[in-house]
Amino acid sequence: MGELGVGAGLASLAFWGFIAAAVVATYWDTIRKREVQHETLRRLIESGQDVNDELVDKVLNMGSGNGRVDRDFKVTAFWIMPVAPGLAAFAYILGTQVPEAQTPLMGAAALLAVLGIGFYIAGKVLERWYVAEQV
Known part of the structure; x- marks a missing residue:
């Protein structure tokens, strides 16, 4: 089998780097959405509004499809x-x-x-x- 050279190694590194970046971006996005939901709940509680289970479920399920x-x-x-x-x-x-x-x-x-x-x-x-x- 012939020598693949540096180009094949760089292409492989770029591919796996892209996969890693996509995975990290997905987790980052999920974490940020969860933080926004918790911040919304915190502000509702601090404002003195009545927070019942239905409202908590509604806020936590926002944007989930x-x-x-x-x-x-x-x-x-x-x-x-x-x-x-x-x-x-x-x-x-x-x-x-x-x-x-x-x-x-x-x-x-x-x-x-x-x-x-x-x-x-x-x-x-x-x-x-x-x-x-x-x-």
Whole structure:
């Protein structure tokens, strides 16, 4: 195997540095949001307002999404499913030039299709649970 050189090492370092920065930024953002929630509660208590459990739950759940997991699953499905035929088309086109690449790419396309269908079915099942709770 040929010598990879310094460029490959720098590219690897840049990739892992990006991953580390993304993880740190995610934790930092979560911590800052939590601090803002606690500061809001502290100011409410200091102002002398009546702070009940419902208000505390409302403040602590601010910005945590809409709480509808069924919609989240469906959105995920609609993001994943269109990628599967695109990847299959890419596999077909690339397979004309590099035949050994076609099978793994078709497998990845099939995996994405199955995942997308699974997310959609999970969203439909959870949607029934939300409808049952509203009745």
